[in-house]
Amino acid sequence: MIRIGIVGTSSISERFAEAVAIVEGIGVSRVASRDAERARSFADRVGAPGVAVGLDDLLAAPDVDAVYLASPNAVHAAQITSAVDAGIPVLVEKPAVLTAGEWDAAVAHARRRGVVLLEAMRTAYDPGLSAVRAALPALGTVRRVSLRYEKRSARYDEVLAGRQTNIFDPRLGGSALRDLGVYPLHALVRLFGEPHAVHGVRVGIGSGTDGLGSALAVYEGFVADIAWSKITDTSLPSEIQGEDASLLIDAIDAPRRLVLTPRGGVPSVITVPADDNPMVGEVRRFVDAVEGADITDDQDCTATTLRLVDALLDRPVV
Amino acid sequence: MIRIGIVGTSSISERFAEAVAIVEGIGVSRVASRDAERARSFADRVGAPGVAVGLDDLLAAPDVDAVYLASPNAVHAAQITSAVDAGIPVLVEKPAVLTAGEWDAAVAHARRRGVVLLEAMRTAYDPGLSAVRAALPALGTVRRVSLRYEKRSARYDEVLAGRQTNIFDPRLGGSALRDLGVYPLHALVRLFGEPHAVHGVRVGIGSGTDGLGSALAVYEGFVADIAWSKITDTSLPSEIQGEDASLLIDAIDAPRRLVLTPRGGVPSVITVPADDNPMVGEVRRFVDAVEGADITDDQDCTATTLRLVDALLDRPVV
Numbered sequence: 001m002i003r004i005g006i007v008g009t010s011s012i013s014e015r016f017a018e019a020v021a022i023v024e025g026i027g028v029s030r031v032a033s034r035d036a037e038r039a040r041s042f043a044d045r046v047g048a049p050g051v052a053v054g055l056d057d058l059l060a061a062p063d064v065d066a067v068y069l070a071s072p073n074a075v076h077a078a079q080i081t082s083a084v085d086a087g088i089p090v091l092v093e094k095p096a097v098l099t100a101g102e103w104d105a106a107v108a109h110a111r112r113r114g115v116v117l118l119e120a121m122r123t124a125y126d127p128g129l130s131a132v133r134a135a136l137p138a139l140g141t142v143r144r145v146s147l148r149y150e151k152r153s154a155r156y157d158e159v160l161a162g163r164q165t166n167i168f169d170p171r172l173g174g175s176a177l178r179d180l181g182v183y184p185l186h187a188l189v190r191l192f193g194e195p196h197a198v199h200g201v202r203v204g205i206g207s208g209t210d211g212l213g214s215a216l217a218v219y220e221g222f223v224a225d226i227a228w229s230k231i232t233d234t235s236l237p238s239e240i241q242g243e244d245a246s247l248l249i250d251a252i253d254a255p256r257r258l259v260l261t262p263r264g265g266v267p268s269v270i271t272v273p274a275d276d277n278p279m280v281g282e283v284r285r286f287v288d289a290v291e292g293a294d295i296t297d298d299q300d301c302t303a304t305t306l307r308l309v310d311a312l313l314d315r316p317v318v
Numbered sequence: 319m320i321r322i323g324i325v326g327t328s329s330i331s332e333r334f335a336e337a338v339a340i341v342e343g344i345g346v347s348r349v350a351s352r353d354a355e356r357a358r359s360f361a362d363r364v365g366a367p368g369v370a371v372g373l374d375d376l377l378a379a380p381d382v383d384a385v386y387l388a389s390p391n392a393v394h395a396a397q398i399t400s401a402v403d404a405g406i407p408v409l410v411e412k413p414a415v416l417t418a419g420e421w422d423a424a425v426a427h428a429r430r431r432g433v434v435l436l437e438a439m440r441t442a443y444d445p446g447l448s449a450v451r452a453a454l455p456a457l458g459t460v461r462r463v464s465l466r467y468e469k470r471s472a473r474y475d476e477v478l479a480g481r482q483t484n485i486f487d488p489r490l491g492g493s494a495l496r497d498l499g500v501y502p503l504h505a506l507v508r509l510f511g512e513p514h515a516v517h518g519v520r521v522g523i524g525s526g527t528d529g530l531g532s533a534l535a536v537y538e539g540f541v542a543d544i545a546w547s548k549i550t551d552t553s554l555p556s557e558i559q560g561e562d563a564s565l566l567i568d569a570i571d572a573p574r575r576l577v578l579t580p581r582g583g584v585p586s587v588i589t590v591p592a593d594d595n596p597m598v599g600e601v602r603r604f605v606d607a608v609e610g611a612d613i614t615d616d617q618d619c620t621a622t623t624l625r626l627v628d629a630l631l632d633r634p635v636v
Contacts, residue, residue, distance in 0.1 A: 143521060143529070143530050143547070143549060143550045144468075144521075144530060144532070144545070144547065144550060144552075146545070146554070150462075150559070152581065196636070199517040199518075199519070199534065200517075200534070201517070201534050201536050201541040203461060203462075203539060203540055203541055204539075211461070212461050212462060212541070212559075213541065214462070214534050214541050214543050215534075216517065216518070216519050216532050216533075216534060218519050218636050219636070220636065221521060221522075221636065222521055222636075223519040223521055223530070223531065223532050223636070225532050225543055225545060227462070227464070227543060229461070229462065229559070231461060231561060232461045232462060232559035232560065232561060232564065233559070233564055233579070233581060234557060234559060234564060235557065235564060235566050235577070235579060235585075236464070236554055236555070236557055236566075237554075239552060239553065239554055241468070241530075241547070241550035241551070241552060242550065243549060243550060246550065246551055246552060246553060248553055248554075259553070261551070261553060263470065263551060267553075318514070318536050318537070318538065318539065318540075318541065
């Protein structure tokens with residue numbers, strides 16, 4: 001049984017704890033917060049026996065074999081370093097760190113110490129992504145990949161009201177690209193590998209970061225269109241177009257309903273059975289990793305995705 | 319009554335003749351082809367009284383007040399010059415010419431001679447585009463424009479079989495961007511003006527031209543994603559996302575069904591009444607032009623669209 005400590009007490013940590021309860025071989029032992037009362041309250045809510053005040057306290061606890069980091073993105077890198085130094089395996093919420101360079105350094109450090117370091121990129125381990133991959137041969141030569149994750153955040157109201165808020169605060173790494181864009185970008189990398197080049201446009205909002213954007217990723221013989229937004233909603237699904245068929249994907253972060261339409265033919269629906277909790281797959285993968293599975297590819301996909309994010313962040317917003 | 323001569327005997331000319339029959343104040347008087355028999359046969363089919371063997375014969379005919387050019391794109395520029403020299407108003411099928419430079423020269427020539435020169439860009443004069451424009455205020459601040467025209471051509475089978483075919487022949491200006499991409503690009507220019515910049519990727523096919531591609535157009539505060547294809551099919555409509563609502567558009571070349579979804583609200587459908595024949599609008603506009611309407615804006619929109627096409631053609635296919 002892997003006894004995992006949770007850092008961060010937001011709703012994502014709560015969903016994570018629910019996922020841990022579903023997976024065999026792992027259980028939440030402690031919850032850490034700088035505020036002891038908040039840690040206790042959250043621990044009670046998710047049924048965790050212990051608490052810790054801050055990360056160092058958590059890492060020193062005798063009943064913590066691994067940690068899940070769901071702290072603000074900007075502090076992930078430092079927390080990874082602390083955990084790896086303590087020899088404690090790390091599952092870190094996406095985006096793992098702020099730049100590809102930070103990730104490369106963190107992975108190198110973890111490998112030197114022989115410590116597991118995995119990004120909690122739920123899309124990568126979702127059965128829906130496997131279903132998409134399984135459908136690709138039916139498409140024939142792939143010519144266009146259109147992946148999107150666009151969902152207006154209620155927090156945008158605060159930006160419109162002139163207030164700063166974490167997820168849109170550029171000083172904390174806040175960015176729609178980092179927050180939602182990474183899902184379609186990571187799925188793209190998982191399905192098709194690293195593109196030859198990437199072009200992109202980020203649209204700025206009053207808080208000083210991007211609220212929405214688009215990217216074109218160039219592959220040999222096809223192009224990928226990527227869209228993300230935290231300030232508007234869409235009615236459009238994702239789609240992959242091949243010369244023989246097209247595939248609609250209801251949601252690229254967690255595909256549940258695919259529609260395969262052969263050229264000139266009748267659409268057929270592929271329903272993906274999955275846990276209600278979309279984080280179960282990443283928890284399972286983390287357990288495998290701690291038990292010795294090779295996660296080199298996983299770490300490389302995170303690095304590639306972060307390189308794409310870096311390239312897209314490299315230009316001013318419009 | 320404007321007596322118009324038709325150059326070219328393909329299916330587009332046939333639809334054009336049907337549109338002319340619907341519009342008051344204009345009628346087809348002659349059909350020109352280098353092959354006299356083909357001209358006769360086509361003239362009989364569309365109910366035109368006269369024929370002509372070649373363009374010069376047509377321009378010299380006493381019963382020809384204007385011409386419609388639906389010849390191969392690569393010969394448009396020379397034919398425009400001949401008609402303008404003869405003082406004959408020209409409606410030229412899209413894309414009007416191969417480059418923005420050719421268009422600027424043709425327009426300058428036509429203006430010097432006081433001759434009407436209009437591109438037959440049906441989308442520009444479609445009631446559906448007016449309906450989209452009318453819906454824009456309901457969207458609030460526009461943040462993303464996603465326009466697409468993707469439809470596999472049966473001619474692509476010839477390319478796959480290793481044969482060259484006009485619409486995919488780069489020596490004749492064949493290109494999915496020129497052929498279908500101009501519809502969403504022209505609609506974009508009509509709705510939002512000229513972008514500050516455009517990025518794009520064209521995907522090459524065996525014939526040596528692009529079969530599909532994507533562009534990002536940069537505007538102040540929003541981004542436009544444009545997609546075109548003649549080698550794949552899509553199930554996706556176009557969409558414009560504002561901060562207050564999103565608008566789905568069934569087909570950007572001729573919008574007939576719009577769906578407006580206010581943020582957090584219930585979608586409402588806007589049905590666009592229109593002629594079955596989508597070329598009626600451009601014929602009406604041409605009649606107005608010959609009767610003295612100012613078409614400077616129309617000519618400028620064609621120029622802007624062709625500049626975008628030029629920019630996108632400027633890089634090698636992938």
